[in-house]
Amino acid sequence: MSEEKKLIPENIDDKLFTVKYNAGKESHLVPNQEDCKKCKDKPCTQFCPAHVYDWDEEQNKLLVGFENCLECGACRIGCNYQSISWKYPAAGCGVTFKHG
Amino acid sequence: MKILKINTFNTKTIIKIIHGKENKVEREVVDVVIVGAGPAGIAAAMMLAKEGKEVVVLERGDYPGSKNVFGGAIYAQPTAEIFPEFWKSAPVERYNVEHRFALLGDNDGTVIGYRNEEHAREGHYNSFTVLRAKWDRWCAEQAEKAGAFIVPQTLVTQLIIEDGKVVGVKTEQEEFYARIVIVADGVNSLLAREAGFHPEIKPEAVALGVKEVIKLPKETIQDRFNLEGDSGVIYTIIGGPMQNMLGLGFIYTNIDSVVVGLGVSLNELKHQGLKPYELLNKFKQHPVIRPLIAGGELLEYSAHLIPEGGLNSMPPLYKDGVMITGDAAMLVNNIHWEGTNLALMSGKFAAETAVMALEKNDFSANTLSLYQKKLEESFVMKDLKSYKNVMPFAEKNSSILMGYYPKKVNEFFNQFISVDGIPKKQKYKSFIGNAFKERSIFKMISDLTGFARVGVGVIK
Numbered sequence: 208m209s210e211e212k213k214l215i216p217e218n219i220d221d222k223l224f225t226v227k228y229n230a231g232k233e234s235h236l237v238p239n240q241e242d243c244k245k246c247k248d249k250p251c252t253q254f255c256p257a258h259v260y261d262w263d264e265e266q267n268k269l270l271v272g273f274e275n276c277l278e279c280g281a282c283r284i285g286c287n288y289q290s291i292s293w294k295y296p297a298a299g300c301g302v303t304f305k306h307g
Numbered sequence: 308m309k310i311l312k313i314n315t316f317n318t319k320t321i322i323k324i325i326h327g328k329e330n331k332v333e334r335e336v337v338d339v340v341i342v343g344a345g346p347a348g349i350a351a352a353m354m355l356a357k358e359g360k361e362v363v364v365l366e367r368g369d370y371p372g373s374k375n376v377f378g379g380a381i382y383a384q385p386t387a388e389i390f391p392e393f394w395k396s397a398p399v400e401r402y403n404v405e406h407r408f409a410l411l412g413d414n415d416g417t418v419i420g421y422r423n424e425e426h427a428r429e430g431h432y433n434s435f436t437v438l439r440a441k442w443d444r445w446c447a448e449q450a451e452k453a454g455a456f457i458v459p460q461t462l463v464t465q466l467i468i469e470d471g472k473v474v475g476v477k478t479e480q481e482e483f484y485a486r487i488v489i490v491a492d493g494v495n496s497l498l499a500r501e502a503g504f505h506p507e508i509k510p511e512a513v514a515l516g517v518k519e520v521i522k523l524p525k526e527t528i529q530d531r532f533n534l535e536g537d538s539g540v541i542y543t544i545i546g547g548p549m550q551n552m553l554g555l556g557f558i559y560t561n562i563d564s565v566v567v568g569l570g571v572s573l574n575e576l577k578h579q580g581l582k583p584y585e586l587l588n589k590f591k592q593h594p595v596i597r598p599l600i601a602g603g604e605l606l607e608y609s610a611h612l613i614p615e616g617g618l619n620s621m622p623p624l625y626k627d628g629v630m631i632t633g634d635a636a637m638l639v640n641n642i643h644w645e646g647t648n649l650a651l652m653s654g655k656f657a658a659e660t661a662v663m664a665l666e667k668n669d670f671s672a673n674t675l676s677l678y679q680k681k682l683e684e685s686f687v688m689k690d691l692k693s694y695k696n697v698m699p700f701a702e703k704n705s706s707i708l709m710g711y712y713p714k715k716v717n718e719f720f721n722q723f724i725s726v727d728g729i730p731k732k733q734k735y736k737s738f739i740g741n742a743f744k745e746r747s748i749f750k751m752i753s754d755l756t757g758f759a760r761v762g763v764g765v766i767k
Contacts, residue, residue: 214604215521217588222519222608234419254576256517256610261354277376277610281493281515283509285577295367295497298479300460303373306520306564306607307439 219258223275227294234273235293243269249292251282251291278302313450321348333706337361339661340476340485341422342498344371344462346647348491349446350654351661356453358662364384364447364455365476367462372443375493378518379566380541380558381442383432385648389655390449397445399435400561402427403540409556409595411547416595417716420540427538435558436539436566438520453685453704463492465631472500472670473628486670487661488629490655494612496635505622510575511702512616514554514641517583518568519591521603526565531599532560543644544569547596548552548589548684549706550565552579553702556590558599567591570613572702615641618695622683625675630657640690642697649687656681693765700761703731706745709755715742 216222238258242265243249248272251260257275262268280299295301304307324617329498339355341348344366355362380403386393392403394604404427406419426433443602447457467475467482475484476498494513499505523531524565532540544556554571569583569590576583590596614637621637623632633650640649660678664670682688701708722734743751 213601214602215519215591216605219582219584222584222605224650225607226609237404243491248580249555252513252576252579253580253582254573256515258582262485267747278495279610280612281468281513282496284513285573289507291494293497294505295462296363298367298460299369301374303369304376304607304609305438307372307443 213263220235223257225301226273226277227305229300229303230274231296233279235296235301236271236273236276237292238269238271238286239266239288239290242286244289244292248262248287255282267299276301318544322367334484335477335482336486337363337547338485339363339487339489339519339658340365340483341489341491343442343477343491343493343635343637344368344447344459345375345491345493345633345650346446347635347650347657348489348656349443350451350651351489351491351632351658352450352654353389353446353453353458354658355661356450356455356657358658359454360662360665362455363485364450364457365461365463365478365483366457366459368459368589370440370727371446371447371457372440373623375439375443376516376518376609377439378516378557378568378570378644379436379561380434380644381437381584382645383647385651391652394429394432394435398441399437401436401534401537402432403434403436403541404538407540407542407543409544409546410716411544411556411593411595412550412714412717413547413567413595414607415717415721416547417713417720418595424633427536433548434541436522436541436561437565444626458696460528463498465499466490468502471627473626478633484577484667486628487664487675489657490542490629490631490635491633491650491655492635494614494634494637496631499631501620502626502629504626506622507615508614508616508620510577510639511572512620513573513613514570514613515583515610516568516570516613517587518566519587519608520559520561520606521565521567521590521600522563522606523565523600523603526725527602528560528563528565534560535563543560544590545709548714549709550714552704553705553709553710556596558596564602564606567600572615572705573612575705584608586682614639615647615698617641617698618688618691619699621691624679625672627675628670630660630678632657638687638691640694643690651683652685652687653709656685696764697760697761700757704754704757711746 213289338361341364382492405422409418539560544559556569559566632653639646640647
């Protein structure tokens with residue numbers, strides 16, 4: 208069982224380890240933090256398939272791990288306020304699927 | 308390198324009147340610029356290059372296909388319209404001879420399959436599994452051979468609009484002018500949105516797909532899936548951890564890998580506060596799925612949006628100087644897992660329209676309206692029209708369609724096959740009794756008329 212788990216990981220970070228990235232210097236995802244503060248359920252922290260977003264209680268701020276972004280666009284559409292500034296990463300940056 | 312290539316085009320002098328003063332601007336204007344080297348963009352490029360038109364395809368990825376994800380199969384007939392006899396040289400995985408439908412309960416499931424040997428014969432192929440990174444790259448190479456210029460690692464940031472007409476595109480570095488622009492930049496189509504084609508997509512109009520490509524030995528795949536040689540099987544799966552949800556699971560077989568994934572309405576994920584990869588983990592643990600992928604190794608995890616709004620969410624498809632194709636135009640028939648074929652056809656029709664417009668030297672919306680006409684006369688719009696009421700119905704009734712009825716099917720078979728000393732008559736009575744206890748006869752009748760109404764809507 209444990210051997211199997213290693214080959215097909217359950218943990219999202221391990222899953223993302225199979226994806227090739229070339230992270231840009233700047234985030235291509237910029238949430239409107241004022242809206243984030245008002246946002247009750249912060250659904251992006253759940254439905255993002257790459258777990259890019261995390262809410263930091265101490266800083267009262269949405270953390271954005273844009274380096275892991277799979278460029279699907281779910282957060283752009285699913286944000287309660289539709290206020291995430293969502294761009295494609297600069298050419299040569301972001302995800303490169305080897306299989307797709 | 309790309310500059311050299313583009314300099315070979317004819318230049319055209321454009322006279323612009325600015326503040327009443329005549330300014331002569333030297334511009335290189337190509338016939339067609341296409342944004343995005345996916346199926347829609349490449350189909351358009353291929354057809355235009357074959358007609359001898361100057362065509363430039365701008366692709367943001369490192370290579371065509373590097374940003375692209377889908378479930379797993381392309382269809383032979385529409386693909387061959389663009390790439391005749393593609394199976395002889397293209398990097399296809401398996402030709403599919405069987406489609407299985409699985410209704411999953413919590414720990415049980417009912418699977419039926421339709422297999423047709425004919426689909427294993429050349430000339431009768433129905434669909435092939437492919438991996439997009441290889442497949443899209445091959446398609447782009449064919450377009451290049453036909454004379455199209457494919458420029459990768461180039462991000463288009465906006466359309467250039469002059470006097471209300473689209474006249475080119477801006478990239479991070481430069482501007483490309485064209486007589487016609489074909490927008491084929493996928494489901495997120497930032498270009499279409501920025502140019503005011505349509506407002507932001509609503510969460511109920513898209514599904515979020517997540518999938519894993521799992522490596523397994525070729526022989527293991529053949530044994531587990533009952534396959535011979537390079538034949539393959541597709542699974543469409545309802546229920547399991549997605550009971551009551553508007554979502555479908557899928558499995559595709561490649562030569563030496565298996566794809567397992569699911570697509571769930573973004574609205575559903577959002578309101579239930581679900582993590583898609585955790586749902587996928589549960590799905591893979593279901594007893595119907597687990598043995599199929601046991602011992603496999605994860606090669607790649609990926610995610611993509613599927614535009615599922617259908618006809619009701621479609622933007623205008625053309626304006627002065629521009630046409631929108633494929634996912635960017637929301638051209639997906641989710642009931643039949645079709646997207647790439649609609650993309651290919653829309654690219655082809657956009658190219659045919661562009662050829663006609665170039666001959667007339669008229670790129671107005673009026674002339675480009677032929678594109679919409681071609682789509683409407685083809686299966687693309689006809690199918691989307693047939694199914695326009697299915698998704699709203701499924702959305703409203705997802706708990707019974709994806710929960711109650713599949714569960715009843717499994718309960719029925721469980722009763723039917725179990726030998727436990729209980730007389731059969733008593734079993735049937737209790738099955739029927741329970742069915743009505745959980746859902747009233749009035750509700751069942753209303754379900755039935757609902758199904759019938761939607762069904763009639765499809766065929767009428």
